[in-house]
Amino acid sequence: MTELLTNSRFANPDEAFVAIVDAHRGLDADASATLNARLVLLLANHIGDLDVLKAALAAARDGLSPAEGA
Amino acid sequence: MTELYRRAAVFQFEYRRSPDQDAETPVRHPVVVVGAGPIGLATAIDLAQRGNRVVLLDDADRIGEGSRGLCYSKRALEILDHLGAGARVVAKGVSWKLGKVFFRDDKVYEFDLLPEAGHKMPAFVNLQQFFLEEYLVERIAELDGIDLRWSNRVTALDNRPDGVGLTIETPDGPYTIETDWLIAADGARSTLRDMVGAQFVGRTFEDQFLIADIRMKADFPPERWFWFEPPFHGGQSTLLHRQPDDTWRIDFQIGADADAQKEQEPDRVRARLDRMLAGRDYSLEWVSVYRFQCRRMADFRHGRVFFAGDAAHQVSPFGARGANSGLEDAENIAWKLDLVIRGAAPESLLATYNLERSAAADMNIGHSTRSTDFISPKGPGAVTLRNAVLDLSRRFDFARRMVNSGRLSTPATYETPLSTPDRDSFAGPARLGAPLPDAPLTDGEGNDVWLLDALGPGFTLIAFSDGTPIAPLEGVTVLAIGAGWSDPQGLLARRLDATPGAAYLVRPDQHLCARFRAFDPDLVRAAIDRARGMTT
Numbered sequence: 001m002t003e004l005l006t007n008s009r010f011a012n013p014d015e016a017f018v019a020i021v022d023a024h025r026g027l028d029a030d031a032s033a034t035l036n037a038r039l040v041l042l043l044a045n046h047i048g049d050l051d052v053l054k055a056a057l058a059a060a061r062d063g064l065s066p067a068e069g070a
Numbered sequence: 071m072t073e074l075y076r077r078a079a080v081f082q083f084e085y086r087r088s089p090d091q092d093a094e095t096p097v098r099h100p101v102v103v104v105g106a107g108p109i110g111l112a113t114a115i116d117l118a119q120r121g122n123r124v125v126l127l128d129d130a131d132r133i134g135e136g137s138r139g140l141c142y143s144k145r146a147l148e149i150l151d152h153l154g155a156g157a158r159v160v161a162k163g164v165s166w167k168l169g170k171v172f173f174r175d176d177k178v179y180e181f182d183l184l185p186e187a188g189h190k191m192p193a194f195v196n197l198q199q200f201f202l203e204e205y206l207v208e209r210i211a212e213l214d215g216i217d218l219r220w221s222n223r224v225t226a227l228d229n230r231p232d233g234v235g236l237t238i239e240t241p242d243g244p245y246t247i248e249t250d251w252l253i254a255a256d257g258a259r260s261t262l263r264d265m266v267g268a269q270f271v272g273r274t275f276e277d278q279f280l281i282a283d284i285r286m287k288a289d290f291p292p293e294r295w296f297w298f299e300p301p302f303h304g305g306q307s308t309l310l311h312r313q314p315d316d317t318w319r320i321d322f323q324i325g326a327d328a329d330a331q332k333e334q335e336p337d338r339v340r341a342r343l344d345r346m347l348a349g350r351d352y353s354l355e356w357v358s359v360y361r362f363q364c365r366r367m368a369d370f371r372h373g374r375v376f377f378a379g380d381a382a383h384q385v386s387p388f389g390a391r392g393a394n395s396g397l398e399d400a401e402n403i404a405w406k407l408d409l410v411i412r413g414a415a416p417e418s419l420l421a422t423y424n425l426e427r428s429a430a431a432d433m434n435i436g437h438s439t440r441s442t443d444f445i446s447p448k449g450p451g452a453v454t455l456r457n458a459v460l461d462l463s464r465r466f467d468f469a470r471r472m473v474n475s476g477r478l479s480t481p482a483t484y485e486t487p488l489s490t491p492d493r494d495s496f497a498g499p500a501r502l503g504a505p506l507p508d509a510p511l512t513d514g515e516g517n518d519v520w521l522l523d524a525l526g527p528g529f530t531l532i533a534f535s536d537g538t539p540i541a542p543l544e545g546v547t548v549l550a551i552g553a554g555w556s557d558p559q560g561l562l563a564r565r566l567d568a569t570p571g572a573a574y575l576v577r578p579d580q581h582l583c584a585r586f587r588a589f590d591p592d593l594v595r596a597a598i599d600r601a602r603g604m605t606t
Contacts, residue, residue, distance in 0.1 A: 033450075037458035045468040 004055035079132035080200045081207075085221035091245040098248040099125050100411055102236065103255060104224055104262055106130075108139060108199065109379030109396035110255035111206035115153045116404030118215040120527065122411060125247070126216055127238065129223035129256075133207070136356040137283050137319045139199040139393035140311055141294075145481035145505055146394040147191040148522055148580070149401050154212070155205040156191065163195035164312050169294040171475050173460040175301060179470045183478070188561045189508040190520040194478065196292075196313050198283075199393070227252075227265040229373045251407055252375045255396070258363075260381035266372040272365020273439065275386065276326035277446045280333050280359050282343060284318050286352035296475035298445075298460055302345040307445050309388070309475070317355060320346070321387070323446060330359040362386045364439045366431045370424040376403050383431035385438035388445060388476030395434050398481060399427050405578035409602060419603030422488055430482035437477045444474035481505050488577070490584035490597040498567030506574075506582050509562035514554045521562060524549055528578050529598050533589055534563065536571035540589060546598070577601055 010016040023039075024032050044053050090097045103114045106128035114126045142150070142159065150156045171179040185193040210216045221241055228235035234252045238245055254262035263270060295310040297303065306323040313319055322342060324333055332338065334357050343352065366383035370376060379396030403423050409415035447456040462469035484503035492502060500507055509521045521532075526547025533540045535552035542548065549555050552570075557563055566574055566585070573589040575597050576582055584597035599605055 033454045034458060034461075037454045038462055041455070041458055041462060041469065041472070042466075045466075 002049050002052050004052050004059065006059070080135045081133040081204055083131050083133075083207075083220040085131055085241050086219070087240075087242055088217070088219055088245075090247050091240065091242060093245075096235065096246040096248045098233070098250070099123070100249070101125070101251045101253065101407065102127065102234070102247070102249040103253045104128075105254065105256035105260075105379075105381070106203075106207070106218060106220075107255060107257055107379065108202055108206065108393050109400050110253070111203065111210065112149065112153055112397055112400040113253050113255060113378060113404055114216050114218075115206060115209055115213065116400060117408060118210075118213045119153070120404065120408040121215070122408060123215045124217070125249070126210075126218045127222040127224060127236075128218070128220055131220040133200045133203045135200065136358055137198040137281070137313055137317070139202070140196055140313065140319055141390035141394075141478070142195045142197060142202070143390060143394040143479040143481070144185075144189065144191045144193055145479075146397045147195060148505070148508070149397045150202075151191065151522070152401070152580070153206070154209045155202070158205045159197055159202060160192065160195055162201055162314050163197035164292045164314055165192040165195050166292040166294060166312065167193045168291070169296065169475070169478075171463075171473055172295065172297040172300060173457075173463070174299050176464065178460055178463045179473050188510055188559065190522060191508070194390070196311050196319075198313055198317070201314070202393075224256075224262060224265075227262060227375070229266055229375055231373065234374050250374065250411070253378055253403060253407075254375055254381050255378045255400075256381050258380040258384055260377070262375065263367065263377060263381055266375055268372060268377070269368045270365055271368065272363060272384070272435065274363045274365075275361060275442055275446070277442075278324050278326065278328050278330060278333075278359055278361050279387075280322045280324050280328075280339065280342070280357065282320045282322070282339055282357050283313070283355040284320065284343065284352040285316050285355055286318055286347070286350055287316055288318070288350060298475075299457075300346075302348075303342065307475075308346065318352075324359070328359075334359055360387075362442075364435045364442070366428065366435060370399075370428055370431075371420065376407075376420070376423060378403060378427075382427070383435065385434050386442045386476075388441040389434075389438055390476070390479045391434040391438055394479040395430060395482075398430060401579045402427050406603075408578075415602040416604060419488075422486060422603060426482070426484045426486050426488075429485065433482060434479075441474045441476045445476075484581060488583055488601045488603065490575075490593075490600055492585065494585070494587040496567045496585060498565055500566045500574075500582055500585075502582055502585065504582060506576050506580050507562075507565040509557065509565055510559060511549075511551075511562065512556045512558050521549075522580060524555070525576055525580060529601070530576040531594060532562075532566070532574040532576065534568045534570055534572045538571075538589075541591060543591065543594060543598075546594075575601070 102125045103110045104127050114124045117124050167183040169181045183193040223239045225239045226237035234249050236247050292312045297308045299305045309321040311319045339357050363384045370382045378399035385391045406419050447453045459469050459472045463473050483501050489503045511519050513519050530547040532549045551557050571588045573586050575584040583601045
């Protein structure tokens, strides 16, 4: 099983973060959610490893609790 | 799936009084099948073709209207062919292979089931369920051994270690019979399931779907069309299938909160259809609303009672896994029960029915649940992601592969103790534990014969000749390829990855259960014993 890499991987992490934020510029909440969804799907497919994907999902979900009644 | 309202009759049958009703003491039968739907009919026919006497009970006196089970898979067609109904189903049905998926106004994806040449049966055939039932009932009339009793409703079941007692209600009042074995194919709302106190676990989906069968002259090709959020249907999914006799089947998703009774009013149904069909002439044949469940019994066997079809497991309709998997249940139980009744296999063989078919049900439920979650996503995140997949599918192959409007039924490959593990390595599409792929052969007189038609009623050995004659094996049909039989296009050799001397053992239900690079009668005999449950 391949491990989820969580050490810093970008030569310039600031630029990577800004690139993602810039992609959301001018979008409302719905369009932003759509962009995120497309991005997740594109990147997940690029990684192409279900174990890594599941590890990333678990890390991302950590600390989020389901809404009342959901 | 569970329908909410009763169907009108397409074919009507007569209740006839049985001599059993006048017997002093309950008459004992070797096998009773309950439920004359496709699965009960198929089970009874398979058992009768193997020489068994079968009593088949049904609580109704009719075959009901409506398309219901609609898409029959290649494997189901092969099973029906073995039962003597395949030719009629294929001749009447609409063969199709292309599926198109639309998102809002655009086609985003299409799939071709790419039927391979060199198989007797097509990839899929659409046929109203009542036609299939009619053909099977007519097939029963050609056979000796099936006593089909309409208007016979089982009201009590006594499941004892040595047999099963049944109390049956009829228009003449109740009577009782006994049976060694019972097959319950009494459908999604199985009362026999309740009578044995079985658990039935899984998910219920809240979404409701409206089905309409319409008659319409249209030149649409015979394809499966699925719409996500079409403009004509207010953002919910719609599925269109072509059926015989200018009949079309449309499934509209109508949501969890729709009023099922009201939605079936002809004016409301017509309003939906008019928006979709934009000015075409059509007549409404049948309407129903359904919800569905993805669930199965924890154990398909309860003592001497075996559950098959919707009684044992239910799936969503997307993927055509209901009737098709039920027919696979029927072919699985029939040969095993036949061998046990004839004393040619130990009772322990029957345990493998649940083992093999519950694993198949889990696979079908998994596919069906994932399709349903894609078709009717729950929660804002799921909707956004589903629509993102559909958006991306216009441009990217990986997203097209995620579009799930129903993964169509494929036969089960059994991981089973009845298979002899491969000692040699084999490539090619044939898989140990899966149904044998068909292929065109030529027999000793030069006639063209399909492989699946050439298989014997019991075990069959397919032996690719290396020049050494194969000594007859008792009770085994031998197809010697290259010595009597030939494989003119080499398709069978390719599908089985055969080399001279290779031998393949096929179960009575046409599943491959052993294969060897070199024929050895002792190994073949051991494999047959294993497949009959003689060794574990």
